[in-house]
Amino acid sequence: MFRAARYSAYHLETRDGYEQDEAYAEWLAGHRFDPAERWPWWIELVSAAVARGVEVRRARVVSEPVSAYIRYEYDLTTGHNVKAGEQVRWLPRRQANALLLPGNDLWLFDGSQVLFNHFDGDGRMTGEELVTEPGIVAHCVTAFEAIWDAATPHEEYKPT
Template identity: 50%
Template sequence: MGETPSPVELLQGARQTAYHLEMRDGYMRSDPWYQAWARGDTAEFEARLERPWLDLIREVTGRGVQVRRVRIVSEPVSDYIRFEHATTASNVAAGEEIRWLPRRRASDLALPGNDCWIVDGEAVLFHHFTGEGELATDAREFITAPSIVKLCESAFDAAWDRAIDHRDYQI
C-alpha cells in the first residue's frame, strides 16, 4: 500500500478531482482558531481566515482540479459547525465547492464509516478521530483498493447530489 500521504500531499498530486466527505459535528475543538471564535475573539478569528490551506486550494484548482467538499451535519447544528460555516466563504473564494447535507436527508445513503478524501477516483484517505473529535493515534489510512474507492466515490456523489450549496445553506 505504500506510505500514507498527508491530505496536503494527496491534493498536491491530484490531477482531476479531490472530494472530501465530512460527517462529524465537531473536530479538533482544541484548535486555537476554533477557541478564538468560541470566545468571540473576532480579531484572532479573522486573522486566521487567510491560511496556508487556501494557498493549496488556489494552486490545485488553478491547474484545473475540481475540489469539492460535502459536510453532513446534524440540525440544529453544533457550535463547531457554526464555526465551520463562518470559515467556509474563504474556502469557496479560494476555489473549493462546498455543500451542506442535513443528516436527516442522508438516512438512506450508504456512507463509509469515516471521513475521507477521494482523489481522481483512484485513492481514498480516511481520517480517524477520537470520540472527542481529536485526531486519533492512527489518524490516516490510505486505500487504493478499487472496490473501496468506488464505494466512497459513490457515497460522495449521492451526498453531493442532495446537499445544499454553501451560499444557500442557512444555519
C-alpha cells in the same frame, strides 16, 4: 496527495465536532478573524490545485440544529474554503437516511485513492489510512456523489 491530484479532490466530513483548537476557542469567545490570514497555506494549496484544473469539492453531513463547532465551520467557509476555490455543500443528517455513508471522513483523489481520516471520540485525529482497493474506492465515489447530489450549496444553506 493534494499536490499530486490531477483532476479531483473531494472531501467528506461527517462529524459534528472536531478537536477544539485555539482558533475555535477564539471564535467561541467572540473574536472574528480572517481565515485567509490565519491559514494562507490552505488558500495557496487549493488555489494552485484549482488553477491546474483540479475540481475541489467538500461535502459536510451535519446534525441540525447544528453544533457550535459546525456553526464555526460555517462562519469560516466563505472566507476560507470558498475563497480558496472549493465548492462546498451541506447535507442535514436527517436527509441522509436513504444514503449509504462511509464510516469515516475521507478525501477522494482522482477517483482512484481514498484517504480515510480516523478520529477519537473527542474529535482528535488519530491517523490516516490510504486505500486504493477498487471496490472500496468505488463505494466511496458513489457515496460522495449521492451526498453531493442531495446536499445544498453553501451559498444557499442556512444552518438551524
